[in-house]
Amino acid sequence: MLPGAMLDHSNEIRDTRERILDAAESVVVERGVSALSLEATAAAAGVSKGGLLHHFRSKEALLTALVERMVAEMRAGFDAVVAAEPEGPGRHTRACIAWALRPTPQQRARDLRLAAALLSAHAHDPALIEPVRREHARIRAAIADDGLPPGHAHAVLAAADGIFLAKVFGLWSPDETLARAIEAALGRLAVPC
Amino acid sequence: MLPGAMLDHSNEIRDTRERILDAAESVVVERGVSALSLEATAAAAGVSKGGLLHHFRSKEALLTALVERMVAEMRAGFDAVVAAEPEGPGRHTRACIAWALRPTPQQRARDLRLAAALLSAHAHDPALIEPVRREHARIRAAIADDGLPPGHAHAVLAAADGIFLAKVFGLWSPDETLARAIEAALGRLAVPC
DNA sequence: TTCGGCCGACCGTCCGGACGGTCTTGCGAA
DNA sequence: TTCGCAAGACCGTCCGGACGGTCGGCCGAA
Numbered sequence: 001m002l003p004g005a006m007l008d009h010s011n012e013i014r015d016t017r018e019r020i021l022d023a024a025e026s027v028v029v030e031r032g033v034s035a036l037s038l039e040a041t042a043a044a045a046g047v048s049k050g051g052l053l054h055h056f057r058s059k060e061a062l063l064t065a066l067v068e069r070m071v072a073e074m075r076a077g078f079d080a081v082v083a084a085e086p087e088g089p090g091r092h093t094r095a096c097i098a099w100a101l102r103p104t105p106q107q108r109a110r111d112l113r114l115a116a117a118l119l120s121a122h123a124h125d126p127a128l129i130e131p132v133r134r135e136h137a138r139i140r141a142a143i144a145d146d147g148l149p150p151g152h153a154h155a156v157l158a159a160a161d162g163i164f165l166a167k168v169f170g171l172w173s174p175d176e177t178l179a180r181a182i183e184a185a186l187g188r189l190a191v192p193c
Numbered sequence: 194m195l196p197g198a199m200l201d202h203s204n205e206i207r208d209t210r211e212r213i214l215d216a217a218e219s220v221v222v223e224r225g226v227s228a229l230s231l232e233a234t235a236a237a238a239g240v241s242k243g244g245l246l247h248h249f250r251s252k253e254a255l256l257t258a259l260v261e262r263m264v265a266e267m268r269a270g271f272d273a274v275v276a277a278e279p280e281g282p283g284r285h286t287r288a289c290i291a292w293a294l295r296p297t298p299q300q301r302a303r304d305l306r307l308a309a310a311l312l313s314a315h316a317h318d319p320a321l322i323e324p325v326r327r328e329h330a331r332i333r334a335a336i337a338d339d340g341l342p343p344g345h346a347h348a349v350l351a352a353a354d355g356i357f358l359a360k361v362f363g364l365w366s367p368d369e370t371l372a373r374a375i376e377a378a379l380g381r382l383a384v385p386c
Numbered sequence: 387t388t389c390g391g392c393c394g395a396c397c398g399t400c401c402g403g404a405c406g407g408t409c410t411t412g413c414g415a416a
Numbered sequence: 417t418t419c420g421c422a423a424g425a426c427c428g429t430c431c432g433g434a435c436g437g438t439c440g441g442c443c444g445a446a
Binding site: 032033034118119122123124125126129132133136137140149150151152154155156157158159160161162163165166168169170171172174178180181182183184185186188189 | 225226227311312315316317318319322325326329330333342343344345347348349350351352353354355356358359361362363364365367371373374375376377378379381382
C-alpha cells in the first residue's frame with residue numbers, strides 16, 4: 001500500500017465526520033432547527049443512520065462536535081483579525097469592529113453555519129453552548145485589557161455581538177454603506193482618549 | 194347571577210389563555226426549548242391537553258400567540274422608555290441605551306421570558322418571529338430619523354441588541370459598574386456632534 | 387482471516403393532534 | 417319564574433408518525 005493510500009483512508013474517515021457536521025449545518029440552514037434529526041443529517045451527508053451513529057454516538061455528541069468546530073472557527077477567525085490589526089491600545093477592540101463589519105467572503109458564508117450550530121445546540125440543551133460562553137469570556141478578557149476605558153471597549157463588543165446575533169435570527173443586517181458608517185462610529189470609541 | 198360573576202367568567206377565560214402562555218414560557222425558562230411540548234405546557238398551566246388545544250388550535254398557534262404577546266410587551270416597554278426621554282435629536286437612540294442598560298426590575302424579570310418566546314418560536318419555525326423582525330424594523334426607522342448621523346444611531350442600536358441577545362443565550366450580562374460605563378460610552382454617540 | 391467502517395432493519399418512546407364526552411352558563415319560551 | 421336547550425370551556429383517551437438509539441450483519445482492505 002502506498003503511504004498516500006493510508007493518508008487517503010485517514011482523510012476519508014476525517015472527511016466523513018466533517019461531511020456529517022457540514023450536513024447537519026446545511027439541514028438547519030435550509031430547513032430550520034426543528035428539522036435537524038439524525039435521519040435527516042445522515043441523508044444529507046450521504047451516510048446511513050447507523051453510519052452517522054458510528055461517528056457520533058448520540059445526537060448530543062453530534063451537537064457537541066458542532067459547537068466545538070464552530071468555536072474553533074470563530075476563535076481562528078477572530079485571532080486572524082486581531083493579527084491583522086496594528087499593535088497598540090484598542091487592538092482587540094478594533095478587531096471586534098472589523099470582525100463584525102468587514103467580514104471576508106468566507107466569513108460571510110460561514111456566519112449562517114455558525115448560527116445554525118449555535119441555535120441547534122442551544123435548542124437541544126443550553127448547556128451545550130458552554131464552549132461559546134468560554135470563548136466570549138476570553139474575548140471579554142482581551143477587550144478589558146486593551147488599553148481603553150472598559151466602557152468603550154465593551155460597548156464596541158456589545159455592538160459586534162448585536163450585529164452578529166441579529167443576523168443569527170435574521171433580524172437585520174446593515175448594507176455596505178451603513179456598515180461603513182457604523183464602523184466609523186464605533187471607531188471613535190476604539191481610540192485612546 | 195351577579196354582573197360581577199359574568200365579569201369573572203370573562204376574566205377567567207382570558208386568564209386561562211394568559212396562564213397557558215405564561216406556562217409555556219416557564220417551561221422553556223426552566224427546562225429549555227426542547228422540553229416545550231403541548232403536554233408539558235398544559236400540565237404547567239393546570240389544564241388538560243384537550244383544554245389547551247381548545248384555546249390554541251395547534252402548537253404553531255400557541256407559539257404565534259407567544260410571539261405576539263412578546264412583541265406587544267417589547268413595543269410597550271420601548272415606547273415607555275422613549276416617552277421618558279426628553280425630546281430632541283437622539284431621543285430614540287438614547288431610549289435604546291436606557292432600555293438595554295437601565296432595565297426596570299419588571300423588565301429584568303421579563304427578559305428571560307421574552308427570550309424564551311423568541312427562542313422557542315424560532316426553533317419551531319423561523320418564520321414565526323416575523324413580528325419581531327417588523328418591530329425591529331420599526332425601531333430602526335425611528336433610529337434612522339433621530340437627528341443623529343445614521344452610523345452613530347445604528348451603532349448604539351447594535352450595542353443594545355448585543356446586550357439583549359447575549360443575555361438571551363446566557364452568554365454574558367454586564368454588572369452594574371460596567372453597565373454604567375457602557376452607557377456613558379454609548380452616550381457619546383447619542384448626542385449631536 | 388480479521389477488523390473496522392458502514393449498513394439498514396428494528397424497537398420503545400414521545401409528541402402533536404383528533405375526538406367524543408361532561409359540565410357549566412346564558413337565554414328564550416312557556 | 418322556571419324549564420329546556422344550545423353553546424362553549426374543558427377533560428381524558430386514542431392514534432399515527434417521527435425520532436433517538438440498538439443490533440446483527442455486510443464488505444473491502446490489510
